[in-house]
Amino acid sequence: MADHLSNPLPDTIDETVSLLAGQNYLAGRSLATVVFLALRMKRPMFLEGEAGVGKTEIAKALAKGLNRPLIRLQCYEGLDIASAVYEWNYPAQMLDIRLSEASGLQDRKSIETSLYSERHLIRRPVLQALGEPGQPAPVFLIDELDRTDEAFEAFLLEVLSDFQVTIPELGTIKAAEPPIVVITTNRTREIHDALKRRCLYHWVDYPDAAQELEILRRKVPGAADALSRQIVAYVQKLRSIDLFKNPGVAETIDWATALTELDRIALDPETIADTLGTLLKYQEDIARLKGGESDRILSDVKAELLAAG
Template sequence: MSQIPADIDATERLLAQAGYVADRPLATVLFLALKLGRPLFLEGEAGVGKTEIAKVLAAALGRKLIRLQCYEGLDVSAAVYEWNYAGQMMEIRLSEAAGETDKGRLTSDVFSERHLVKRPLVQALEPDPAGPPVLLIDELDRTDEAFEAFLLEILSDYQVTIPEFGTIKAEHPPIVILTSNRTREIHDALKRRCLYHWVDYPNAERELAILRAKAPRAPAALSAEIVAFVQAIRKEDLFKVPGVAETLDWASALVELDAVALDPHLVSDTLGVLLKYQDDIQKMQGSKAKDVLDRVRAEARG
């Protein structure tokens, strides 16, 4: 288990050692979240590396990563806890067979910890020998406002109240990272409990550093062309521009094809790795891919 970094520079180094190339503002807000014990709320387009921050942080600190993947209709039974009903019924039948008549004791046995199925939010409040875990609440914007309201108790007091069981409170609060792709606005009451950072697309220099760290097999010249091409098409009028995740996928695909440089035919044939909507692919195929490639090469020369 690693200690919490002592300053911003140490935070940058910690992330870099785990393969994440962070800019200074991100390293700063992450350091403050760790030092102040505050949740960190990350917003940004899909594929820019928000989820990866939590994964890398857990690995770098030697902490358990507990991930709650949000979706429409997410409820308490999937996120917090539920009871093992089969086990409870077995407990009741065994007690009846043994002639147990103390209903208070039976209720205590039925709603004991051994029948409690702990979901991610409860798991994150439990002590761990390696230190408080990293709790990733991923894509919060996919849930509804009722679930947001439920999170307020957890983010304020790091505790969960289970009516039949009692209150479970963290002895040492987990490191909490929430992400959102901003498909809807998150309520101010939840945002106020967090530090905030917008994770943007990286500039060319940082994206190239990310590509070299994550796809070291790609030739240097090819990596530079990939980044320049992706940076260029992010300025095009596309329904969904590629994120860093797509850049890395494309680089890996081109390496598997033994590519050493981009050409219009290769770009057109592999656009399905980089772009995820048919309208965008059609827009960028053929002469458009050649025009963009010619432009980025001219800029590189001049």
């Protein structure tokens, strides 16, 4: 946990935009409004959208901009309480029992009190997110909630209602200050309305061409401007055709970085064919573009950029 002061929360939507932009996250007005209101109302943010549109990066940008710790709970199928909330350090407990036996300590109650104490408690992300005395409330990222099952979702609903966890051996641990909660989902399944009702909702979409170009300029400053414009125009057109998985912003950044490393200053058919694995992640999509489709898209891109001057 950080041992320094956190930065103040933004007072306006414009300050929220600036806060995120300071961490190279370019947020539209509607997203910045949701973030601002969530911070002021102390409500979780529920961010839904395709993979790769930047949902996770919002939590990272907030943590850096506000100078708060970032606690990340990466969700997956089969996630349980021991992995998400807490568990006991059994090897250390066994060692304590052996030492007690060796020292002749027979008081069962004293042994149990020693075993189930804070020093044997392993804090997992949910418990860490409740914070520690004297420390700023962290940003709690619950990433890809749709990957968990409904039972864990129901447990999480209880946690988010009161920001507390009850440990039978220790009692109830409650957050002195609610964490800043960011929940993301790729919508592989629907999340129950009861949880959504406790959150402020926003659909995070792919950026438009102007916004994506500015992202590239910030994230890959070494890329030639003409190359960046061609990359953005090409990717924007890819998202308009029927692909199995559209490239996200992260893939756009990776592609621009790769092409810069190859000292390219413009797109050409051969380079695109050689580097498509940086941009697309499914063989069916790559195979489709390795026909004449990619050449047609590139031709359209160059013609449109030339016409635009």
